[in-house]
Amino acid sequence: MSFWRRLICSCRRRSPWLFHMNAGSCNGCDIELVASLTPRYDVEQLGIQLRGSPRHADILCISGPVTHGTAEAIRTVYGQVMAPKAVVAIGSCPASTNAFVGSPSVDGPLNKHIPVDVFIPGCPPRPDAIVRGIAKAVSILAERAERPAADAAAEEGAQ
Amino acid sequence: MNVLSALARLLIFPGLLFAIPAGWLFLWIERKVVARAQRRVGPPFMQPFFDFMKLMGKETPLRQGPGGQFVKAWPLLSVAASAGALSLLPVLPRSGGFTGDLVLLLGLLELPSFFLIVAGFSSRSLFGEIGSAREAALSISYNLVFLMAAVSLGVAQGSFQLDDLAQAPASPLRWLGIAAMVLCLPAKLHLNPFSIPDAEQEIYAGPMTEYAGAELGLWELAHGLEWVASIGLVACLAIPHTGIAVADALVFVVLSILAVVLLAGLAAATARVTIDSAVRFYGWSAAAVAVVLAAGTLLVRLRL
Numbered sequence: 001m002s003f004w005r006r007l008i009c010s011c012r013r014r015s016p017w018l019f020h021m022n023a024g025s026c027n028g029c030d031i032e033l034v035a036s037l038t039p040r041y042d043v044e045q046l047g048i049q050l051r052g053s054p055r056h057a058d059i060l061c062i063s064g065p066v067t068h069g070t071a072e073a074i075r076t077v078y079g080q081v082m083a084p085k086a087v088v089a090i091g092s093c094p095a096s097t098n099a100f101v102g103s104p105s106v107d108g109p110l111n112k113h114i115p116v117d118v119f120i121p122g123c124p125p126r127p128d129a130i131v132r133g134i135a136k137a138v139s140i141l142a143e144r145a146e147r148p149a150a151d152a153a154a155e156e157g158a159q
Numbered sequence: 160m161n162v163l164s165a166l167a168r169l170l171i172f173p174g175l176l177f178a179i180p181a182g183w184l185f186l187w188i189e190r191k192v193v194a195r196a197q198r199r200v201g202p203p204f205m206q207p208f209f210d211f212m213k214l215m216g217k218e219t220p221l222r223q224g225p226g227g228q229f230v231k232a233w234p235l236l237s238v239a240a241s242a243g244a245l246s247l248l249p250v251l252p253r254s255g256g257f258t259g260d261l262v263l264l265l266g267l268l269e270l271p272s273f274f275l276i277v278a279g280f281s282s283r284s285l286f287g288e289i290g291s292a293r294e295a296a297l298s299i300s301y302n303l304v305f306l307m308a309a310v311s312l313g314v315a316q317g318s319f320q321l322d323d324l325a326q327a328p329a330s331p332l333r334w335l336g337i338a339a340m341v342l343c344l345p346a347k348l349h350l351n352p353f354s355i356p357d358a359e360q361e362i363y364a365g366p367m368t369e370y371a372g373a374e375l376g377l378w379e380l381a382h383g384l385e386w387v388a389s390i391g392l393v394a395c396l397a398i399p400h401t402g403i404a405v406a407d408a409l410v411f412v413v414l415s416i417l418a419v420v421l422l423a424g425l426a427a428a429t430a431r432v433t434i435d436s437a438v439r440f441y442g443w444s445a446a447a448v449a450v451v452l453a454a455g456t457l458l459v460r461l462r463l
Contacts, residue, residue: 008216015209042199044190047206052357053286053364055220055371058213082218082371145216 005146012058012084013142015047016134019057021077023110024100025064028124029091033061036127043131054080059137065093065100066108078114084145086117086137090130095119169246172408173391178245181412182383183207185390185419189350192423207383214376220369226281233278234370234377240270241384248391249325250411251404260319261309268388271381272298272347275356279366290365293434294356300441301346301353307448308339312396314456325395332455333396339448340393344422346437347389348382351426355434390418 020033036043037050051057054077066074078087087110092098094110110116117140120133168174186207194201203209222230244267247259272294279291313319315332327333346353357365364370367378394414398407432440 005216008212011209011212012216014203015206015213017210039198042194042201044194044202045200047202047209051364052359052362053368055369056364056367056375058217082220084217 009142009145012145013138015049016058016138016141017049017051017056018059018061018134019051019054019077019081020061020063021054021070021074023062023064023070023074023094024067024106025091025093029063029093032124032127033063033090033130036130041127041131043134046131046135048134055082057081058085058141059134060085060087061090061134062087062094062110063090065097065103065106066110066113067105068107071107071113074110074113084141086141086144087114088118088120088133088137089116090120090133091125092121092123095121098123165246169242173248173250173387173411174246175242178242178384178387179380181387181415182380183211185386185415186379186383188416188419189386189423189426192420193427196424196427207379211376211379214379215373217372219372219374230278230281230369231374233274233281234374234381237271237274237381238377238384240267240274241381241388243267244270244388245384245391247321248388249321249395250391250408259321261312261321261324262319264321264392265305265309268347268385268392269298269302271385275366275378278370279368282366282369284363284368286363286368287366289362290356290358290368293358293362294366296434296438297346297353297355297441300438300445301343303445304339304441304448305343305347307445307452308336308343311339311448311452311455312336314452314459329399332452332459335448335451335455337393337396339444340396341418342444343441344389344393344418345425346441348386348422350422352429352432353437354426354431355437358431361431386419387415390415390422393418 020030022030033050035041054060058081060078060081062074064070078085089095089110093100094108094116097103097106097108100106100108107113118133118137120129122129125133170176184207187202187204190206191201219231222228244264247264247267276291276294276298279287279294309319311332312324315330315336316324316327318324345351349355349357357367359365362368367375370378391411394411398410398414
């Protein structure tokens with residue numbers, strides 16, 4: 001790998017930007033994600049920033065069991081995040097639809113709609129678990145950037 | 160020789176070679192001061208560099224047609240205009256070459272804001288359009304004060320030439336001009352009481368909503384250069400020039416850093432105001448500056 005690509009990969013590891021999306025969550029996980037930005041956990045030390053636009057993001061954080069109303073929006077926003085990207089599912093809801101299993105208004109779990117890289121279980125997960133999950137997503141992101149071709153093939157397969 | 164010295168100004172000091180790391184340093188100081196004010200640790204020293212390099216390695220959305228080409232061009236033009244403004248800063252005494260005046264410098268400083276407005280509209284995102292409309296309203300209102308500041312500097316020194324302005328001794332009207340410029344800086348740099356155009360979370364990312372990857376990286380770079388250019392302008396006008404190049408440059412850098420810390424402190428201590436309060440604030444400021452300026456000018460003329 002050339003010096004230029006190595007440099008960009010190492011920078012990518014240190015500057016993950018998040019876009020947070022609520023897919024019908026009860027707000028519990030959303031509050032815990034915001035708590036990880038506050039002084040006690042302060043994820044900005046790791047270069048993590050919560051961005052306003054999905055275009056700016058590297059990591060898409062999704063909480064909630066995916067309701068019928070949000071399923072289409074999730075696919076749209078996933079398409080708006082530019083490659084290389086990773087998806088983190090926050091809480092038990094996107095993993096298994098949790099307490100909402102069997103509900104007529106829920107169209108989960110999340111990996112039915114988009115490929116998910118990291119599941120962070122918990123109802124809600126603690127902020128340190130979220131930070132750890134994001135750190136894991138960052139290393140997946142960096143590996144993915146080193147092998148863009150293999151990743152594109154995997155994504156085709158997932159869809 | 161003239162071409163060489165102009166090129167050196169554009170590319171080395173106070174141009175790109177100095178200003179890009181300085182812009183990153185300023186962005187880091189701003190984020191660090193805000194973090195410390197909130198009792199957080201804050202980002203590591205190299206963070207703006209990491210962010211920039213990462214953005215350079217990311218994909219950009221497909222843009223088609225001439226409109227798409229323009230959308231791509233705005234951030235680049237913005238970097239170019241900021242670099243041009245930087246090269247005009249009268250930090251070092253000039254030895255011939257191209258000498259611009261204050262009007263050209265203010266024009267170049269204002270161009271990135273103009274490009275941001277056009278970029279927001281041409282990205283055709285709803286949030287981009289709201290952000291651009293806000294930026295346009297804010298830019299018109301703070302520019303009243305900013306241009307008034309330029310007029311007061313010109314009247315105080317009897318010249319718009321940057322070298323004359325930098326070398327001349329300070330006078331009360333000049334300090335009025337500098338104070339008015341400082342008043343405009345938070346709005347010019349989109350800092351907290353006036354972070355209205357790219358109000359994060361509120362209107363997603365304002366004019367930058369549709370920008371990604373390298374294009375967004377160029378916007379961030381242009382923003383860093385804007386920091387250096389506009390703070391540098393105030394620092395240039397406020398420092399006494401000794402004539403020794405190294406001392407001048409050092410005082411310039413120290414004063415700039417001090418200004419960044421103050422602006423970041425203000426950003427940490429305040430919350431975002433609405434666009435009408437911001438416009439009203441700058442309207443009243445413009446009226447106040449105008450009254451003092453008219454009185455001061457009359458005094459200067461009568462003494463002559």
